[in-house]
Amino acid sequence: MYPVTKQFMDLMKADKRRVLARVTIDYTDPFIDQSITTVVSEENNISRPAQTADGIGDVLYKWASLDGSWVLDGTYHLAPPKDMQTQYQIGWWGAQLAGEDGAFADPYPTLIITHAPRPVHTLRVTGDSARYEWPTEFTIALYGADDTLLYSETVIQNAQVNWSRVLAAPVVGVVKQVLTVTRWSHPGRQAKIIEFFTSIQETYEGEALISLRLLEERETSLGGLPVGAISANEIEIALDNSDRRFDAENIQTPLANLLRPNRRIRAWLGAENGEWIPLGVFWSGDWSVSDNEIIARVRGWDWLEQLRHSKYYREGVRHNLSLYELAEDVLTDAGLTADEYWIADELREYIIPHLVLQPQSHREVLRQIAEACLGQVYCDRHGVIRIEGTKPIVEQYLVDVSESAVIARPEQITDGIEEPTARYASLDGSWVLDGTYALAPSPEQEGYQVGWWGETLAGADGTFSSPYPTLTLEYLTPKAVATVRIVGDIARGEYPVDFILRLYDAENTLLATRQMSGNDQVVADIDIPENPTTVAKIVLEIYRWSHPGRQAKILEMLDVPLRLKITPDDYFRKDTPAKYGEMANCIIVEYQPIDENGQQLPVGQIMLRDEQSIVEHGLLAYKLSANPLIQTAEMAQKIAERLLASFGDARRTLELDWRGNPALLLGDVVTVVDGRPNSRTQNYVIVRQEIEYAGALSAKLSGRRMI
Structure with a gap:
């Protein structure tokens, strides 16, 4: 789910609600025109000059600086790392x-932007809106192709953070724009320019935006089995053209000759509390503007559609290449920068012995990568291409402990298994020779659930002494956390009584604290009222244990996924057909060996069968044809095992017409309450969404029932 506050969720659930929509289109997009470069005469180590031409003029936080302005009042933030820019x-x-x-x-301080020849209609200089700083004196110079000065303007006594000026007549043939800052609004501060490029960007909302429709879905690459998926997302927008600004014959409009393909489109849906949820970044196709109506229509697709039309090829044979390295090479070859894609580290574990690929689209290679690791490729709501392995990144964690017994397995606290394999014996005086205790397994023995055991023994009243047993859980990607589940040792009936939970963001800023006293539950769900949306770390510190003279024992500690409950009051139509087309009890996976010279060897195959399912449902076979990235029997065996385990039984699917909630993402889980008597509540994973806005919000949702 996209990180939102509880207030946003309440507003979406309200009987009477007002949903807002906004669309921004960049008609002169710096990301499309690859000739654009940014050069500065000087810069701070956190500086991002390229962002002065990205069309974004607002700063989210007051970034801390060692210029004497930094006050420890909670309003300043440390600059984010480069990979989050x-x-x-x-x-x-x-x-x-x-x-x-x-x-x-x-x-x-001087900022220089160069680009292909273009007309300049407007001058613009934006200072730092969060820190409320701006240039008070500066000069803007526009140059032609032969470095001829075409226009110059000096501004003095400026008092605006967002300064702009529409020129009386456009300056044509501009290839270079130079901003020179001579005086700043605050003494002892650096120059801080957020936006300078004079692009034509328009935002549509209210009556200017007639409607929008977003389609998000997972495109299956394995026939009927929904694995190895690559997304295919699109948006369709209808805009008011009563002023004829979109007409091709209107040469007076600022959009003259700019209604072209590959214009960047960004869209949001929001609530009255000021929260806006991005719907993604898209690139326009052809525009439709009719003389017979006052509506201009355009459809856009995400980055992955662009990659369908470009080719990837490398000569020769590459050896021992990981799927991670291949994916990175494909995306770099397609022209993406490192901040425009994200690849899961899990893909480093998949090694291709000898790789030879025929010329094909960048998208097709990404599809093959997703197929080989049973992962998924999609564009997130920020327009970043994400390549994930089998396990979504939001379910991956790093675990750290302050102390640990020899038998402890702290990495198990996030695996979703809440009960230990046995009631393990301990030399803390609790071990009774009554046959109910089992010796703990050695660390190298697999298949046993132990969880984290601390080392320090609680005192006579159950309290621990400082330093207290502490468990730290870090997310590889920040997320929203509404509830934290803490599970003690169910088999031994032990649990933490007094403890504190601290939640931090990626900058180690404390977001929320929950101090618990007198807990009497082995399984405790701790609600976080603040519902922070950028949690990167959770720290559990245990002060008192349920039994004196025992170690701390935590089987599970992880956030409970926020599952949106959809009741009959929220939906208009519901259908739950069984999808036998997404069932297979006989899996055949081909693998294509390739020798070190790049020559293909005979294709091999692995076949696995679920005999019990075949007896019940008949033979439902699925064959995964040869993929050049699946070259070994071992890799094919793992794929077949996972496919058979996941799709041996038919699952009910969900088709739902309902009120909609823009915070829901593909892969999220919803709980659907059936209004009919004796019907059960079911959980479904979202695999497709169609969101429509035309003054009000509605949606169509497709889901797959969870087992």
């Missing part, structure tokens, strides 16, 4: 500090 706006930060009167010394 798509999520945060920083812009260009200069290096030198302004003098006591705000003046900079020569050579002055």
